[in-house]
Amino acid sequence: xxxxxxxxxxxxxxxxxxxxxxxxxxxxxxxxxxxxxxxxxxxxxxxxxxxxxxxxxxxxxxxxxxxxxxxxxxxxxxxxxxxxxxxxxxxxxxxxxxxxxxxxxxxxxxxxxxxxx
Amino acid sequence: xxxxxxxxxxxxxxxxxxxxxxxxxxxxxxxxxxxxxxxxxxxxxxxxxxxxxxxxxxxxxxxxxxxxxxxxxxxxxxxxxxxxxxxxxxxxxxxxxxxxxxxxxxxxxxxxx
Numbered sequence: 001x002x003x004x005x006x007x008x009x010x011x012x013x014x015x016x017x018x019x020x021x022x023x024x025x026x027x028x029x030x031x032x033x034x035x036x037x038x039x040x041x042x043x044x045x046x047x048x049x050x051x052x053x054x055x056x057x058x059x060x061x062x063x064x065x066x067x068x069x070x071x072x073x074x075x076x077x078x079x080x081x082x083x084x085x086x087x088x089x090x091x092x093x094x095x096x097x098x099x100x101x102x103x104x105x106x107x108x109x110x111x112x113x114x115x116x117x
Numbered sequence: 118x119x120x121x122x123x124x125x126x127x128x129x130x131x132x133x134x135x136x137x138x139x140x141x142x143x144x145x146x147x148x149x150x151x152x153x154x155x156x157x158x159x160x161x162x163x164x165x166x167x168x169x170x171x172x173x174x175x176x177x178x179x180x181x182x183x184x185x186x187x188x189x190x191x192x193x194x195x196x197x198x199x200x201x202x203x204x205x206x207x208x209x210x211x212x213x214x215x216x217x218x219x220x221x222x223x224x225x226x227x228x229x230x
Binding site: 004006033035042043044045048056058090092104105106107108109110111113 | 153
């Protein structure tokens with residue numbers, strides 16, 4: 001059974017550009033969540049999706065957005081990149097409850113490492 | 118606001134030692150608590166998931182306990198090996214309208230041969 005797949009694994013952008021990251025969850029998992037990991041702040045929740053609907057959003061500016069497709073694949077977008085957006089972006093998938101809550105075990109991808117110059 | 122604390126930030130032990138990693142959280146209204154392992158530059162690997170109604174979970178040399186009332190969890194690693202060297206993170210999934218997963222900063226473990 002394939003795990004969570006994130007693409008691209010590494011990317012370098014310059015300030016002001018935008019970036020789109022992709023996440024393919026484990027087959028059958030309908031819940032996808034995104035996290036930002038930096039040395040200073042650790043792992044911080046970005047957003048969570050279930051059945052193409054955003055269920056919850058973390059405390060990040062509107063430059064960070066995401067979406068989920070009907071096949072449960074998800075993308076996140078960061079516009080007008082800043083130096084502080086350099087981080088490892090992790091996606092996780094989970095079997096969700098009937099109400100869409102991600103209360104089960106989370107499985108993470110290897111992450112997309114973004115460097116902003 | 119849920120806060121998760123893991124102390125100490127780093128730990129170095131000789132091979133073969135049994136060790137306990139601690140995790141504390143401020144809000145006991147949780148669905149579950151999960152322990153992860155992260156190797157440098159990699160994603161997170163799930164180790165153990167404890168539902169709020171459970172007291173402990175075991176997998177191989179790992180045993181995790183949960184005391185919701187005191188806001189504490191421990192991860193016990195028996196007979197540590199150099200391959201156990203990694204960062205161990207705990208995360209709690211809080212209940213409520215804005216439920217989400219909140220992570221601790223992690224404990225970086227080094228097991229010396």
